[in-house]
Amino acid sequence: xxxxxxxxxxxxxxxxxxxQLRDALLAGRFxxxxxxxxxxxxxxxxxxxxxxxxxxxxxxxxxxxxxGPRNSAIVPNLSRKxxxxxxxxxxxxxxxxxxxxALQKHDAATFRQLxxxxxxxxxxxxxxxxxxxxxxxxxxxxxxxxxxxxxLLVETIENMWLRCGPVLxxxxxxxxxxxxxxxxxxAALKAIMAGDAARAEAEIVADITEAAHYLGGLADATGQLxxxxxx
Amino acid sequence: xxxxxxxxxxxxxxxxxxxQLRDALLAGRFxxxxxxxxxxxxxxxxxxxxxxxxxxxxxxxxxxxxxGPRNSAIVPNLSRKxxxxxxxxxxxxxxxxxxxxALQKHDAATFRQLxxxxxxxxxxxxxxxxxxxxxxxxxxxxxxxxxxxxxLLVETIENMWLRCGPVLxxxxxxxxxxxxxxxxxxAALKAIMAGDAARAEAEIVADITEAAHYLGGLADATGQLxxxxxx
DNA sequence: CCGTGTTGTTTGTTATAACAAACAACAAAA
DNA sequence: TTTTGTTGTTTGTTATAACAAACAACACGG
Numbered sequence: 001x002x003x004x005x006x007x008x009x010x011x012x013x014x015x016x017x018x019x020q021l022r023d024a025l026l027a028g029r030f031x032x033x034x035x036x037x038x039x040x041x042x043x044x045x046x047x048x049x050x051x052x053x054x055x056x057x058x059x060x061x062x063x064x065x066x067x068g069p070r071n072s073a074i075v076p077n078l079s080r081k082x083x084x085x086x087x088x089x090x091x092x093x094x095x096x097x098x099x100x101x102a103l104q105k106h107d108a109a110t111f112r113q114l115x116x117x118x119x120x121x122x123x124x125x126x127x128x129x130x131x132x133x134x135x136x137x138x139x140x141x142x143x144x145x146x147x148x149x150x151x152l153l154v155e156t157i158e159n160m161w162l163r164c165g166p167v168l169x170x171x172x173x174x175x176x177x178x179x180x181x182x183x184x185x186x187a188a189l190k191a192i193m194a195g196d197a198a199r200a201e202a203e204i205v206a207d208i209t210e211a212a213h214y215l216g217g218l219a220d221a222t223g224q225l226x227x228x229x230x231x
Numbered sequence: 232x233x234x235x236x237x238x239x240x241x242x243x244x245x246x247x248x249x250x251q252l253r254d255a256l257l258a259g260r261f262x263x264x265x266x267x268x269x270x271x272x273x274x275x276x277x278x279x280x281x282x283x284x285x286x287x288x289x290x291x292x293x294x295x296x297x298x299g300p301r302n303s304a305i306v307p308n309l310s311r312k313x314x315x316x317x318x319x320x321x322x323x324x325x326x327x328x329x330x331x332x333a334l335q336k337h338d339a340a341t342f343r344q345l346x347x348x349x350x351x352x353x354x355x356x357x358x359x360x361x362x363x364x365x366x367x368x369x370x371x372x373x374x375x376x377x378x379x380x381x382x383l384l385v386e387t388i389e390n391m392w393l394r395c396g397p398v399l400x401x402x403x404x405x406x407x408x409x410x411x412x413x414x415x416x417x418a419a420l421k422a423i424m425a426g427d428a429a430r431a432e433a434e435i436v437a438d439i440t441e442a443a444h445y446l447g448g449l450a451d452a453t454g455q456l457x458x459x460x461x462x
Numbered sequence: 463c464c465g466t467g468t469t470g471t472t473t474g475t476t477a478t479a480a481c482a483a484a485c486a487a488c489a490a491a492a
Numbered sequence: 493t494t495t496t497g498t499t500g501t502t503t504g505t506t507a508t509a510a511c512a513a514a515c516a517a518c519a520c521g522g
Contacts, residue, residue: 010513012302012474012475012476013475013476014475014476037502037503037504038503038504039502039503039504047476047477048476048477048478049477049478049503049504050475050476050477050478051475051476051477053285053504053505054284054285054288054475057285057288057289057292058288058289058291058292059292060289061288061289061290061292061293062292062293063383063386069484070483070484070485070503070504071243071503071504071505072503072504082383085381085382085383085384086383088327088331088381088384089324089327089381089383089384089387092323092324092326092327093320093323093324095323096319096320096323100319150316150319150320151316152313152316152317152320152394153316153319153320155294156320156387156390159387163383241483243504243505243506244505244506245505245506268472268473268474269473269474270472270473270474278506278507279506279507279508280473280474280507280508281505281506281507281508282505282506282507284474284475285505300514301473301474301513301514301515302473302474302475303473303474
């Protein structure tokens with residue numbers, strides 16, 4: 001028997017809290033270094049501290065939040081060294097994902113979808129809509145990684161992106177425009193379509209490396225990353 | 232002022248619970264598929280369910296425990312496909328770690344320590360002491376990975392090992408003895424000492440791949456891994 | 463014999479209160 | 493003025509109880 005009824009599922013409060021915190025982090029809506037106290041978050045969510053505690057525990061376990069003194073959760077402030085480490089791991093993982101993606105056959109629809117997203121990104125950049133651009137940018141990358149058919153790999157990469165989250169808002173539109181002289185995105189996609197694994201990996205690695213190089217230049221003498229001045 | 236007093240630090244209960252569960256998983260002391268209920272674990276630890284809940288939440292977030300229906304935590308039962316995926320990610324990460332290790336200078340003491348561990352492993356295998364062997368084996372691998380000086384990389388690799396934990400007890404001494412015709416461990420260590428990055432990576436990858444190939448052979452028709460019969 | 467509704471038990475979820483450690487502000491003594 | 497001790501507040505930790513959803517066993521009616 002088939003009906004038009006939708007599946008009922010109630011998500012626990014701590015799951016909702018986790019999702020909200022996760023998105024906020026990924027969007028860089030928290031100033032790095034901020035301490036997140038349980039009671040404050042609980043008040044924001046309008047719940048008791050129990051589900052908030054679960055959400056924070058999960059985020060700390062994922063390495064998205066650092067645990068400061070007395071096990072308090074703080075929004076990580078990436079140093080230049082940590083950014084460099086993150087870049088190494090991301091290159092290893094995302095490079096491999098691109099490689100695996102190139103080794104497999106895919107639907108024409110998949111490719112078309114990604115190409116459409118690329119042109120959408122192009123127009124968003126010209127319109128200086130950074131927020132929307134980053135959203136599409138993220139989906140494009142993970143669209144490629146999903147083509148590897150290795151869920152574990154995608155999951156692990158997602159974790160690394162989450163760790164980059166707090167400094168993601170440091171990216172300024174000017175940089176993205178500047179960089180688009182050489183578009184590694186389209187190159188990577190073409191390589192995957194052609195089944196050129198080595199090329200696909202190289203393009204993704206280049207994309208990650210160049211972005212990291214730009215962000216690394218934002219570090220001050222102490223190695224802490226600083227938000228660029230918006231002109 | 233310097234005294235002989237040691238630093239006092241009290242670890243929270245949920246931290247202790249997490250460590251115990253973690254070690255048990257890593258040693259493969261839980262049958263894959265086991266459901267771990269909060270109240271059962273709480274009784275084992277002699278605490279309330281609150282700290283246990285934190286520990287389990289953390290393990291689930293790390294992907295070490297799967298969450299079954301009604302968010303219950305179950306010891307994952309790896310399929311052949313999942314093992315293959317795990318192998319791909321491990322090769323990417325651990326291969327890179329070995330490569331980075333080879334690119335740096337290290338103390339002679341570090342090398343000597345690892346060599347001693349290798350000979351220790353040799354004797355443990357001959358004595359068929361699998362439990363102790365695996366312990367040293369783990370420390371040897373992570374000794375190498377630590378030489379990469381990339382904490383994030385080590386942390387991520389540790390996560391992958393944790394996920395392999397439940398099936399680690401499937402390894403039988405005979406296999407380890409058999410395999411030692413070609414010792415990738417000493418070869419990798421030598422490559423790192425010589426600064427041969429490509430070789431170091433290749434040896435580690437070979438080590439991982441061969442072990443995975445052995446474990447993959449233990450899968451039944453459904454793809455589920457099965458504990459080998461001990462003769 | 464099979465399907466259905468009921469009931470009791472199990473188990474994760476959430477709120478709450480008591481607790482203890484850490485921190486900050488302030489006061490007292492050198 | 494600087495240091496030290498005290499006190500009040502903040503904040504993570506833990507236990508406990510009430511709750512609700514899911515599951516299993518059982519009884520009833522076809």
